[in-house]
Amino acid sequence: MELSEQNVKKQRPVHLDLQTIRMPAPAIASILHRISGVIMLFAVGILIWLLNSSLASAESFAGVQALFDSFVVKFIVWGILTALGYHLLGGIRHLVMDSGRWEELASGTASAKGLFVLTVAFSIVAGIWVW
C-alpha cells in the first residue's frame, strides 16, 4: 500500500451514529422489505394452521370463521395482509429495477415513495375488508 493511500484511508471520516443518520426513502423501502419478509415467514405458520383448521371439517371451518369475531384476530390478519401487500409491491419494484428502470436517485426515491402510498392505500382497503 502506498503512503498516500494510507493517508486517505486514515483521514476518511467514520460516521456511525445511527441516531443522526437520516435514511432516504429507498433505504426505508429496503429495510421495510426485509422486515415484512421476516414477518411473512412467521405469518405463513399462522396461515397454514388456519388452512388446516378450515379444511378439516365443516365444524372446524365454522370455528375459524368464529375466530374472526375477535379484534385481535382481525388485527393480526390485517397486519399480515399489509406485510404481504408491501412485500409483494416492493418485490415488483425490485423486478422493475432489474430491468434498468428507477435506478437513478430521483426515480428511485420517487418509486420508493410511490410504494409507500400504494401500501397505505392497500392497507386501508384490507382494513375495510377485514372489519
Add this chain to the structure above:
Amino acid sequence: MVTNAASFGRSGVHDYILIRASAVILACYSIFLVGFIALSSPLTFDVWHGLFSTLPMKVFTLLALFALLIHAWIGVWQVLTDYIKCTALRGVLQFIFVITAFSYLAAGIVIVWGV
C-alpha cells in the same frame, strides 16, 4: 472464490435467479388466493373445500410452499449475513428458519393430501 455453505444456490447469480423465480410463484399464489376469498363472499365450507379438493389447487399450493422454502432460505441468508456477525449464532438461526420453512412444506403436503 468465496464459498458459503449456508446459501441455497450454487452461486450469487443462482440465488439471484431463484429468489425471483420463487417470488413470481408466490405473488401469483397470493393474488389468486386473496382474490378468491375476496370475490367469493360469503365464503362457505363447500366452496373452500371444493377449491382445495381439485388437483391443480393442490399442486399450486405445494408449488407455492416449495417456492417459499427457496425464497425464505435465500432471503433469510441475505438478512442474517448482513446483521449477525457471530458465525455460530448465524448458523443456528439459519438452521431454525430453514427447518421452519421445511415444516411448512411438510404440513402443506399433509393438509392438501387429506382434502
